[in-house]
Amino acid sequence: MRSVFFAVLLIYIMTAGCAETKPMVRMEQNVSLSMYQKYEVMAVSNDTGKNFEFDVADYTTQELKSQLKAKGYALVEGDGGGEKVLVLSSSLVSYEPGSAAKRWLVPGAGTTQATVRTTLIDKHTGKRVGEMVIPGSVGQGGLFSIGADKGILKTIAEEIVKELDARVKGK
Numbered sequence: 001m002r003s004v005f006f007a008v009l010l011i012y013i014m015t016a017g018c019a020e021t022k023p024m025v026r027m028e029q030n031v032s033l034s035m036y037q038k039y040e041v042m043a044v045s046n047d048t049g050k051n052f053e054f055d056v057a058d059y060t061t062q063e064l065k066s067q068l069k070a071k072g073y074a075l076v077e078g079d080g081g082g083e084k085v086l087v088l089s090s091s092l093v094s095y096e097p098g099s100a101a102k103r104w105l106v107p108g109a110g111t112t113q114a115t116v117r118t119t120l121i122d123k124h125t126g127k128r129v130g131e132m133v134i135p136g137s138v139g140q141g142g143l144f145s146i147g148a149d150k151g152i153l154k155t156i157a158e159e160i161v162k163e164l165d166a167r168v169k170g171k
Helices: 002-015 056-070 100-104 149-169
Strands: 026-029 036-039 085-096 111-121 126-138
Touching: 026 149, 036 056, 056 085, 056 149, 085 149, 111 149, 126 149
Parallel strands: 036 085
Antiparallel strands: 026 126, 085 111, 111 126
């Protein structure tokens, strides 16, 4: 009985690190993303007004590109791509790296959190076709949540691509 309790507790601790957050997505009326064949990821801007131990904006940019490639999307840069290119222009509007040690001592203390705003722009017309605001946080998990400072940015990039993918495929 005791080993079952500890196994359940261990599973809870390992899976409780990421808090579920709901993305906010707004699309312009009568716009379908299914027509876009290529995607351009602009460099993510750090709009937090703070400096961090690593380049959070560049890390998020690379994660967005990586997640799009993993889903099979064609990426372009600069003038390439033709007319059916969707530009992802993102900014890190909030970021707090948090502390796994503080989360270990007091769950909820030392929370890692980030919010990224992504504007979807038709490259040919220059018009905004949609916008996403994706928040994320890690407030539990203690020492199991070491690395959450980068992990939260990867999770947000995954969520951005998941939302984009759903709209491209008309879901």
